[in-house]
Amino acid sequence: MVDTTEAPTQAPVAEELRLRGSMGVGELVMSVLAFASPLTTVAGTMPVLLMFSGKTTPGIYIIMTVMLLIFSVGFVKMSRSIENPGGFYSFVTTGLGKPAGLGGAFLAFFGYLFIGFFAVPFFAVTLQGFVANTLHGPVVPWYWYALAIIAVTTFLAYCRIDLSAKVLTVAMVLEVVSVVVFDVASFSTSAGHTAQGIGFSMPWLTDAGLGLALLFAIGNFLGFEATVIFRDEVKDPDRTIPRATYLAVGGIGVFYVVAAWAYVAFLGADQAQEAARTNTVGLFNSSAGQLLGTVLTDVFSVLLITSVLATMLSVQNIAARYSFSLATDGALPKVLGRVHQHHRSPYISALTIGVLWVVATIVFTVLGVGPEALYPIASGSGTFSVLLLMFIVSLAVLVYFLRRRRTKPEPLWNTVVAPAISMVFLGAVTYLAIMNYSELIGGSTLMTVIFMAFTFALFIGGVLYALYLRKNRPETYAKLGREKV
Template sequence: MGVGELVMSVLAFSSPLTTVAGTLPVLLIFSGQTAPAIYMLLTLMLVVFSVGFVRMSRNVKNPGGFYAFVTAGIGKPAGLGGALLALVGYVFIGFFAPSLFAITLQGWVVNALNGPDIPWYWYALGIIAVTTYLAYNRIDLSAKVLTTVMVLEVIVVVVFDVLAFVNSGAKEPGGLGLALPSLTDASIGLALLFAVGNFFGFEATVIYREEVKNPERTIPRATYLAVVGIGLFYAVAAIAYIAFLGGSNVQAAAEANTVNLFDDALRAFAGNLFADIAVVLLMTSILASMLSIQNIAARYSFSLAVDHVLPRRLARVHPAHGSPHISALSVGALWAVATVLFSVLGIAPEKIYPVASGSGTFSVLLLLFITSIAIFAFFLRPSARKGTAAWKVLLAPAISAVFFGIVTFLAIRNFSALIEGSTLMTGIFMSFTFALFIGGIAYALYLRRQKPDVYARLGRQSV
């Protein structure tokens, strides 16, 4: 892959059309006129994080992503704990897609096409089969699919932005009315949590190290382009919502019509035909996001199998496609089994994706915080800095560690809202997340005593 394909793979993770149509209205409920500023704040902080992240990628050339970085920075036990957080977190995040896709397609077939009311799980199993087929094949096939879908999604969102600005005018109260978030605002924590998940996936720039052209140049360029591009894209979309709905009205409008806010606006702007096209692209957006996440999860599974932590079959590379095909099949099979299980238990699909997405987001956020600490710790060693400016390798990682530590604290404090679950579910999923990291540390210590050859491999290190 080149820079463009790598950036599109990262952008696909956040599912632009799904975010603008689904996540942004929720964010507007909590943030209102401050939503654009929240996106810009997160963009700034992730650019700061990327300074150390990119510099680290030149020192640690193992393709294990955060797994390799945490191992190099604070040791193999923490590295293995971080790898389990990543693998389970990405598998959970990706499992939001089958149920959301099924609900969207089921409603469209019944209401727009007057078609049969097919049970949701058949649609869910169908999309799992499609993404697993693509993830099984060469990464450039996935990249081509993702690039095509991303271009179409971006066009729809840009059209929405332009029409929102054109139709703003003085008819709605408050005008743009943009504002900066206040630290005393009780809802800023939830707003940050809903927005930060839109940036996940940029880790792919180092995970695909073995599958990109000229990684020394491609990885830094793709990282900065992805982070800045995502931030600006969503900030402009948030401004478009505010421009159309009015600054003083946007929060109430988002709360009153969260699910259909984007669709209703688009139908008012461009008519039913364009809105129906957008619904179809929304479904392909979900597919692209799921594919991007499946590719990342498969490569974490592959890395852990290469290190002999997971069964070695998962480390097999397809002789023709060069892909970790067994790991990709395993992720798809896990999603399929979970879909069948939840359907047999009678759990409604709309109950599945908030829990899957929210708990997975918390796992990856915790890993991002740990990685920030690891980058800072790595560059405390004079040999690692090698004359590099201190602000790049010490100050920037320290700032990002403090920031993501605060966001992680907010996530813990608001975890029930993040997964839209009860107190019992909150306790179960939060305990499970911390148990993954602690369990990874404990297992690494066991390997150090009982299987030193496996322990030596941790972090995709050559032995």
């Protein structure tokens, strides 16, 4: 009797812990591109880079693309060697041990949580301005738009990942087409004005503002590393994840290089930096208006709004899967590790993130903190967390393959040289982030100290929590890093 009653209840529990999906290379790449938010980058961040670097901006994107492709070499090799779901959480655990792995997981979860929350006030003020100024509609308080977008993305994140992938694919195709139209118009207009100079230059180490430019540029690429977090939800992960990773990094890089070059071509190589300084916020709209007219500029404004929505959805999906992995291992409450029976999604984790964003929006509204003050802090602090994590991951990959080479010699480039180069590069950019943290979050000295201390406390807290689990809950400690026990 015992055997017959236990058998039906045991199997569904084991099955329930697995996420499911059928994303292919294209859908996975689009999910990554949504995180990078190409139109938001071209319209919002790229003018900031032009302000720092002028005609060397395309060259900075070339350098960043090459370096992140080198990072991807070790990253892809690791993804084929470590089949555990969990993304960077699993990578750091395997390379540097369970305490560091849990610290890295906390950095990932809170980093993506903050990056996602950046999109909430940014979306709100963008849509608020569009409705009031372009459509001449009523002035609705920003927090209503914020709560509405949270509801939409939480519903989509609650459902099967394939639905999110389809929504993101449509949004990304429209975004890419819009920027390509801008690029073509810019180069076409500039072709007869070669006196302005439509070329660009590579940056030098002595260039003023190079450090900040590299720091802002790497933030435009974040998201490609999340390909591994969807391991259980893609078809043939050993082929899909590597292809999607290289396509994402290379595609984002080429896209940004051409868009930055289009800016330089239209504004003029020698005038681009001054134009960006004079009109940083409105540079894209004013340039698009001159090139394409007001109608297409209004269309671009709508696509910018959907771009922010796509970014937020992509981030929510990623953060929910880190929460799910930690809950599955017992490091967070087990309820966060539940899988929806129909959608096969981490629906409780997705709902929890939506609730956290709602609470944060309400709290900041009650405190009277405006959206303009919120999104640089959320974006900057989240970007720094993920950047620090990428440096730790590059170290973990190098250590793992150096250790494995003792018994299993493998190609030197994939396992030692490329990981070492990426570790040095990401270490240098992390140092720049620490030195320029106040500019990164756009905050005061006090805010800089608070948020930087919080970021390092996340990693240290994860290490200490893992040591506590090792002593008091060894069965939970054994599962950390999504390892099978």
